[in-house]
Amino acid sequence: MSQPTAICPNCGAQIRFRWSSAIQTTCEYCKSILVRHDVNLEKVGQVADLPPDISPIQIGTEGVYRDTAFQVIGRIIYSHDVGAWNEWHLMFSNGSSGWLSDAQAEYAVSFLSQPETPLPAANQVYRGWEFVQQNVRLAVTTLTEASYEGVEGELPFQYWDKAKCPFADLRSSDGRFATIDYTETPPLLFLGEFVEFESLRMVNLKEFEGWTA
Amino acid sequence: MSKFYMIYSSLVAGGLFYSGLTGWSFGSYDEVKGVPKSVRDNPGAYRSHYASHARYFGGK
Amino acid sequence: MNAGSRKIVPRPKALNCPSCGSAIELRAMGAAATVVCSYCSSTLDATNPQLVILQKWQSQMTVHVQIPLGSRGSLFGAVWEVIGFQQRGITVEGTDYYWREYVLFNPYKGFRYLSEYENHWSFVQSIPSLPVHGVNSHNRPTVTYSNLIYDHFQTAQATTWFVIGEFPWQVRVGEVVAAADYVSPPYMLSSESTANEITWSRGVYVPGADIWAAFQLPGAPPAAIGVYSTQPAPVDNRPGRPWKLFFLFSALLIAMMIFFAVKARQETVLDQTYTYVASTPGEKSFVTPPFVLNGTSANLQVEVTGMDLQNEWAFLGMALINEETGQAYDFGRQISYYFGTDGGESWTEDNHSDSATLPSIPGGRYYLRIEPETEVGTGGAVSYRPIKYNVKLVRDVPFYFRYFLGLFLLLLPLPFLGRKGANFESLRWNESDYGVPPNAIVWQSNSSSGDDDDE
Numbered sequence: 051m052s053q054p055t056a057i058c059p060n061c062g063a064q065i066r067f068r069w070s071s072a073i074q075t076t077c078e079y080c081k082s083i084l085v086r087h088d089v090n091l092e093k094v095g096q097v098a099d100l101p102p103d104i105s106p107i108q109i110g111t112e113g114v115y116r117d118t119a120f121q122v123i124g125r126i127i128y129s130h131d132v133g134a135w136n137e138w139h140l141m142f143s144n145g146s147s148g149w150l151s152d153a154q155a156e157y158a159v160s161f162l163s164q165p166e167t168p169l170p171a172a173n174q175v176y177r178g179w180e181f182v183q184q185n186v187r188l189a190v191t192t193l194t195e196a197s198y199e200g201v202e203g204e205l206p207f208q209y210w211d212k213a214k215c216p217f218a219d220l221r222s223s224d225g226r227f228a229t230i231d232y233t234e235t236p237p238l239l240f241l242g243e244f245v246e247f248e249s250l251r252m253v254n255l256k257e258f259e260g261w262t263a
Numbered sequence: 264m265s266k267f268y269m270i271y272s273s274l275v276a277g278g279l280f281y282s283g284l285t286g287w288s289f290g291s292y293d294e295v296k297g298v299p300k301s302v303r304d305n306p307g308a309y310r311s312h313y314a315s316h317a318r319y320f321g322g323k
Numbered sequence: 324m325n326a327g328s329r330k331i332v333p334r335p336k337a338l339n340c341p342s343c344g345s346a347i348e349l350r351a352m353g354a355a356a357t358v359v360c361s362y363c364s365s366t367l368d369a370t371n372p373q374l375v376i377l378q379k380w381q382s383q384m385t386v387h388v389q390i391p392l393g394s395r396g397s398l399f400g401a402v403w404e405v406i407g408f409q410q411r412g413i414t415v416e417g418t419d420y421y422w423r424e425y426v427l428f429n430p431y432k433g434f435r436y437l438s439e440y441e442n443h444w445s446f447v448q449s450i451p452s453l454p455v456h457g458v459n460s461h462n463r464p465t466v467t468y469s470n471l472i473y474d475h476f477q478t479a480q481a482t483t484w485f486v487i488g489e490f491p492w493q494v495r496v497g498e499v500v501a502a503a504d505y506v507s508p509p510y511m512l513s514s515e516s517t518a519n520e521i522t523w524s525r526g527v528y529v530p531g532a533d534i535w536a537a538f539q540l541p542g543a544p545p546a547a548i549g550v551y552s553t554q555p556a557p558v559d560n561r562p563g564r565p566w567k568l569f570f571l572f573s574a575l576l577i578a579m580m581i582f583f584a585v586k587a588r589q590e591t592v593l594d595q596t597y598t599y600v601a602s603t604p605g606e607k608s609f610v611t612p613p614f615v616l617n618g619t620s621a622n623l624q625v626e627v628t629g630m631d632l633q634n635e636w637a638f639l640g641m642a643l644i645n646e647e648t649g650q651a652y653d654f655g656r657q658i659s660y661y662f663g664t665d666g667g668e669s670w671t672e673d674n675h676s677d678s679a680t681l682p683s684i685p686g687g688r689y690y691l692r693i694e695p696e697t698e699v700g701t702g703g704a705v706s707y708r709p710i711k712y713n714v715k716l717v718r719d720v721p722f723y724f725r726y727f728l729g730l731f732l733l734l735l736p737l738p739f740l741g742r743k744g745a746n747f748e749s750l751r752w753n754e755s756d757y758g759v760p761p762n763a764i765v766w767q768s769n770s771s772s773g774d775d776d777d778e
Binding site: 268269271272273275276278279280282283284285286287288289290291292293294295296297298299300302303306307309311 | 565568569572575576579582583586606608609610618620621622640641642643644645646649650651652653654655679680681682683684690692694719722725726729732733736737
Binding site: 156178192194222223224227258 | 402429430431432433434449451452453454455468491492493516518519520521522
C-alpha cells in the first residue's frame with residue numbers, strides 16, 4: 051500500500067495518507083482541513099472542537115466486513131435531535147471505500163450506489179415512502195435535518211462547513227439500510243446493511259475508563 | 264388450579280375404585296353379633312330389629 | 324498521535340448546571356443528547372459543552388426511581404449502566420396509565436432500555452429491520468419479525484411526563500409520540516413514531532426478581548400487579564389443561580366401570596318362592612337353607628318379587644346370618660300394593676317388587692332368616708289369603724349409575740376451572756384495545772374502543 055506523504059501548509063507537520071484516493075484530509079496537529087491537489091495540499095478550513103465522542107471506533111481501527119479487511123481512515127460528524135453520530139470512512143484492502151454509520155451504537159455499512167430509479171426530491175420524500183433498489187424494498191423511517199459538526203481524517207470528496215444536511219434513512223424488513231444524502235445535488239444514494247458490532251471484529255478501538263470491551 | 268382438579272378427580276376415581284373392590288352400596292343394615300347356631304333350628308328365638316319398625320306407609 | 328496509539332477516554336468530569344449550578348455527572352461520555360439536572364430538573368443539551376438549557380422543569384410529578392442512576396447491572400450477557408430515566412403515560416377512556424423507562428448504556432454494546440409497568444419489567448432493544456404488517460384469521464392486525472407473529476395489543480399517544488439523567492435522543496417533558504405495541508408473549512414489538520421518524524424495538528419480559536438480582540437492589544422486588552401484555556402464562560394455567568385431565572379421568576372411570584362389570588360374579592345363591600298366610604298360628608319367621616357367599620367383600624342383592632298383595636302392605640324383616648361367625652346383617656323391606664278409582668280414574672301405588680343391595684358382606688357360609696308381617700285388619704282381623712312371593716339373592720352385582728354420577732362430579736368444577744385457565748389470557752387482553760384475546764369471536768362488527776376518526 052503506497053503511503054504518499056505531504057507537508058501541512060499550515061503547521062508544517064508531516065501528513066501521511068493511508069489511502070491513495072483521498073481527496074481531503076485533516077492535519078492531526080493543527081486541525082486544518084486540507085484538500086489535495088496532486089502533490090500539494092491546500093488549507094480550506096479548520097475543524098472546531100469536536101463533540102465528546104463515545105464511539106469505541108477511532109481513526110486507525112481495523113476490522114473485517116464480509117471477509118474484506120478495512121481500516122478506518124476518516125469520519126464526518128453530524129448531530130441532530132437524536133444526538134451526534136459518526137460516518138466513518140472505511141478503506142478496504144481492495145482499495146475501495148465505504149462508510150460505517152455509527153449512531154447510538156447502531157452500526158451500518160453502506161456504499162455509494164448509482165440509483166436504479168430517480169431519487170425523490172427533498173420536498174417529495176416523507177416517512178413511509180418506499181422504493182426498491184437492487185431487489186430490496188426499503189421504506190423511509192427517518193427524515194433528518196442534521197447539523198455538520200466536523201470532519202477528521204481522509205475523505206473521498208471535499209466536505210466541510212456544511213450548513214444544514216438533510217438526510218432520509220431507509221430500512222427494509224431484512225436488515226438492509228439506505229441513506230439519501232440531500233447535501234449534494236443530485237442527492238447521493240448509499241446502500242448497505244446493519245451489522246452487529248462484534249461481527250466486524252474490530253481491533254485498535256478506544257478504551258473507556260471503567261469499562262472492559 | 265388444575266392441580267386441585269387433579270386431586271379432586273383422583274379422589275372421585277379412588278372412591279369409585281374402592282367401592283368397586285369392597286362391594287360398597289347404599290343399602291343399610293344393623294349388624295348383630297353373636298347369633299347362636301340354634302337360630303337355624305329355632306328362627307323364632309332371634310328377634311329381628313326390624314320387626315317392630317314396621318310402619319304403615321302408602322295408600323291414599 | 325499515530326495509528327497505533329491507544330486512546331483512553333477518561334471518566335467524565337462533573338459539569339455544572341447553568342440553571343441551578345449543581346454538579347451534573349455525565350455517564351454516557353457524550354453519547355447522550357440531553358441530560359436532565361437532578362436538582363432543578365432542567366433539560367440540558369449534553370452535546371454542547373456549555374450545557375445549554377433546553378427546557379426548564381414543568382412537571383410536578385412525584386416518581387419513584389427503582390434503579391438509581393449510575394447503577395450497574397449484568398443482564399443478557401453484558402454489563403449496563405443506568406444513565407437515564409423517564410416516566411411516560413397514556414390516557415385511555417379517561418384513565419391515565421403511567422410506565423417508567425430506564426436507559427442502559429455500555430460503550431461497546433450501545434443502548435438498551437428497561438421498561439417497567441405495575442412492577443412488570445421488560446428488557447428492550449432497538450431493531451434494525453422493519454417488521455411486516457398483516458392480519459390474523461380474525462382480522463386483527465399483526466406484525467411479523469424474525470419468523471414470529473406478534474398480535475396488536477394497543478396503540479396510543481404517549482406523553483413524556485418526567486425525565487432525569489441522560490438520553491440518546493432529545494427528550495422534552497410534554498413530548499408526544501404515537502406508540503404501538505404488538506405482543507407474542509414473552510416478546511413485544513413496539514413502534515414509536517412522530518411526523519418524521521419511526522423507530523421499532525423489541526422487548527422481552529423479565530421477572531422482577533431477575534432485575535433485582537442483576538442490579539443487586541436491596542430487598543425484594545415489589546409484587547407485579549395484574550397480568551402484563553407479555554407476561555408468560557403459568558404452565559399449569561394454560562387453558563385446556565383441566566379438560567385434558569377430565570377426559571383422562573373419564574376414560575379411567577369408564578374403564579373401571581367395565582372392569583368391575585366384567586369382574587362381577589353375579590352368582591344367584593338363593594331363588595325361592597315362599598307363601599305366607601297371616602292366619603296360620605305359630606312362629607311366622609323361617610330360615611333358608613345355607614349358601615356360600617364367595618369373595619372377600621362384595622355386595623349382595625336381595626330381590627323380592629311377585630308379592631301378591633291386594634290393597635295392603637307386607638313387611639319382611641330379614642337377617643343374613645353367618646353360620647360360622649354368628650354375625651348377622653339385619654334389615655327389613657316394605658312391600659305394598661294399593662289401587663282404586665278416583666272420580667273415574669283408576670290409580671295404583673305399586674311397590675310389590677323390591678330390590679336392595681347390601682354392601683360389603685364378607686365371604687362365608689350364610690343363611691337368610693325371614694320374618695314376614697302384614698297389616699292387621701280393623702278389629703284385629705287377620706287374613707286367610709295366602710300371599711306368595713319370591714326371594715332372590717345374587718352375590719356381587721355390578722353398578723353403573725355411580726360411574727355416571729362420578730362423570731358428573733368430574734364435570735362439575737370445569738366451568739370454574741376452565742374459566743381460570745382462560746382467565747389468564749382474558750386478563751392479559753383486558754387492557755388491550757380489543758378487550759379480548761386475538762382469536763376470540765367478537766359478535767359486534769367493527770366496534771373498537773379506539774378513537775373515531777371523523778374530524
